[in-house]
Amino acid sequence: LLYYFRSLGAYLPHVLPEFLLEPEDYKIWSKDELNMRDVKTSDGFSDKNVFVLEDSTFETISKRAWADVLLQIYKVFVLQRVSSHSKTDPSSLESMQDMPRIKREPLSSNIYSSYERKILTWLNSNYEKNRKIVWKDCQKGGVPPRRWIVNFDQDLLDGLVLAAQVAAYCPYLIATHFIRMFTNPRTYQQFLHNSLILVKAMHAVNLNMDIKV
Structure with a gap:
């Protein structure tokens, strides 16, 4: 399954199949791998190292692996359907003319796909x-400075x-929520303050997505 996702453009070099197992299944897999290594070692053919993770470490790595897999599934099956419609807005041409452009050509980035770069262009x-x-x-803080958005x-x-x-x-959320954000946050408390306002704004329009304040 991972090979299939990778063939579609998913970026998962750090995810091993065993990271996606249930904890009990991982213990069984680890035991079998160790037994196979011992057998091969006794025959003089083993050149494979088996690293068995502690329960807490496996839980952390497994959660991260599943999160990355789900995000990459979204990337290859949903984001690729994103289309862009260029609209000329005279009021924004002057402000955008000095901004660097995000190239959309397939070979212009070895990190983001062409449809991810469409999202970056939209964000900018x-x-x-x-x-x-x-x-x-x-x-x-006043009006925040312009920035070139190149990552997520x-x-x-x-x-x-x-x-x-x-x-x-x-x-309509500007006056009720966003005007109270720090436009030049420097401390963790200020970053948290902005995040809480953003989450509350999403809740206000029923865009919850299980985000808790």
Whole structure:
């Protein structure tokens, strides 16, 4: 199954099949592997190392492996259906003309697929278009500076980019939620503050996704 996902473009070099087993099944697998290694060692043919994980370590690695597999399944089966419709917005042309472009050609990145780069382009466009609108009256840092969004972790960490996306479709959340965000967060408390506001905004439009405050 992992080979099949990889053939479709899933990036899972760190996920081993045994990481996806149930804990009890993993114990059985480990025992069988150790027995097979001992047999081969006695015959002088073993060149394979077997690493048996502790229960707590296996649980942590297994959860991460399953999360990565599910995200990659979403990537190869859902994101590939994302299409882009170019619309010329005169009001945003001036602000976007100096921004670097995310290349969509298949070979322009060895990390993100072409459809993931479409999402990055969408994030960049909405953030640059809306940052001055969402936080023009912000009392906790003013209008945030422009940024070039090139990944889905560090560049989204402060919640501002995601808030700009939500505000683009639900502008009524600006006055009730997003205006209270820190636009230049520096401490963990400020990052948490922004995250809580973003989650509450999602709850306000019934976009819960099992996110707890």
